[in-house]
Amino acid sequence: MVAQAIALGKKPHIVVATPGRLVDHLEKTKGFSLRSLKYLVMDEADRLLDMDFGPSIDKILKFIPRERRTFLFSATMSSKIESLQRASLRDPVRISISSSSHQTVSTLIQNYIFCPHNKKDTYLVYLVNEYSGKKIVLFTRTVTETQRLAILLRTLGFGAIPIHGQLNQTARLGALNKFRAGSRDILVATDVAARGLDIPLVDVVINFDIPSDSKTYVHRVGRTARAGKSGKAITIMTQYDLEIYLRIEAALGKKLPEYPTQKDEVDVFQTRVEEAQRVARIEMKNMMDAKGKRGTAFKGGKGGKRRHDNMDAEEG
Template sequence: MGFTEPTSIQKVAIPAALDGKDLLATAPTGTGKTAAYLLPVCQMLLDVPRREPGSARVLVLTPTRELAIQVAEQCERICRYTKLSCGVITGGINYGTDHDLLEKNLDILVATPGRLFEHIEGERFDCREIECLILDEADRMLDMGFGGVVNQISGEARWRRQSMLFSATLEGNGVASFARNILNEPVEVSSDPSRKERPKILQWIHYADSYDHKLSLLSHILKNDAQSAIVFVKTRERVMQLQAQLQSQGIISVYLQGDMAQDKRILALDKFKQGQVKILLATDVAARGIDIPNVSHVINFDLPRTADVYVHRIGRTGRSGQKGIAISIVEAHDMAILAKIERYIDEKLKPRVIDGLRPQHKIAALPGKKKVKIKGKAKSKKAKAKKKSASKKPK
């Protein structure tokens, strides 16, 4: 597969996992977490082969369909020269396909929580043979509301010997308490990525006066700068609107959003991965875990609602130490979340301008550029003091 040495997270996670310890692991996105848990569980399955055909011995839960498919693909590559078998179950797929898979002799099952729990309730999947439970992107599962379902699945698989929780961050809605429910005296590992592994992402912002101004900025960047770009927007409706507007300007894109049929999602991702289309429009369903090589730009057409999502979004470029560019287009109402993002990443995002598309609104004016006076703006302290002094003079 081209791997010659372990990444920093693999160096600390694999030995503990091979010892059969429960694991609580954190590492930045794009640093090899998938192989950090797949390699040791595959070794375990080879060292202790199953005696009789049966249900899956290893269960990997992921928050999104795309990540599940991606993990299953990696699993198949790792297991290629073994007799181990791997399968994937996600929402959006015909139930008949799931039934055929679950009737097979599986070693590793990768699944999204919601669809898998339907099969558990329908007694089509037996958790009693699970020896290892792995939660990938656990914080994202909680953000998406899967905490209760995952706890129920964990309860169904209570005879397991090992559990692992992997995440890009332990921040968010109670990841630590979630881990306490799932894990038993876990070894906590985290990694400080080497210089080679760290993403080299150049970040900046463009100020915009209005939606039309934002659209003009985006069109210019896509036409002139981006070789391969993921454009993030905040809603499904916005995705469709933006795709139509870009298409009217001759810019062809594919899109990815939550309520798409699975076959359409797979087709859109394949077109983007293979370079048939260079622009992918996406809601935050695509912000976590998707590993698409050679994405040159991530563009935040709409800023995310939280600062940690910003980090996961821009992590789609600069993968595995490559260079990437992250651009955010900011309107006046975005200033509060922009400030939170800058505090979170401990970096000031510098503004840039494009000739012919300079912002005119005062909040968006750049240093050295004449500011446009805004009606109703509060007077300066100096002017207020001058007025107060004049009012005190005797008539």
């Protein structure tokens, strides 16, 4: 907070901030104001409101001049966004690349794979092998699954690196830079970690865990097929995901085709996947044990802060 206050005291031309922290500085940092602000940009406005930043945004709007230009960007248009639009914009012009808030671009090829729950890992490895050498973003629902899959894929020789919300910003950007530079071609991510990050040149998005709603689905698959380029999005679905998947299809307004697979070609990977699963279980247990020991040893001390980064330690 102090370092940020010093930086703000230098009168920067552009301030990039989360709503909550910006309110903190507006209320507490001496000499800092936005009375001369000319441009207000709210990126991923739907996500900001989903994260309950609405009250902070309302406060910010009271601190800034009414005579300004405001740009509001959102992948989806909800009632919350409509309310924010009415509160923050005057005589707005809406520019939409889609007539539907749940529509995806025409250059995106979307498929699903239906498989038994206990074969998800095998079907995933089959897919990753099919797109070997391509830039892949692999979405999971939890931090633990992100770590497990990164270990499993690395054990099988794939260049996977995890990114999730328990990593600090430096570690997250480090993972992203490895992906950008090409030293890792598979980014295993949670939705929280991927939010707000610029992940360029993604060829394939794989939903290992089905997203909880259509809005999250649109955000995920929107990581590929950008700027007129083509891309693929493949969702792995099990018998437990059918209800959610059908709701997503209904929101999209179309039935997605099944990704063509041959059972015997998938089964070729089964033995190696089972061995990699065993390795991943051992490594995950070791990380959890080490985390517990560090938490006990450094409880209340300086050492506790780094332990999340160590959970994702990778060779090379």
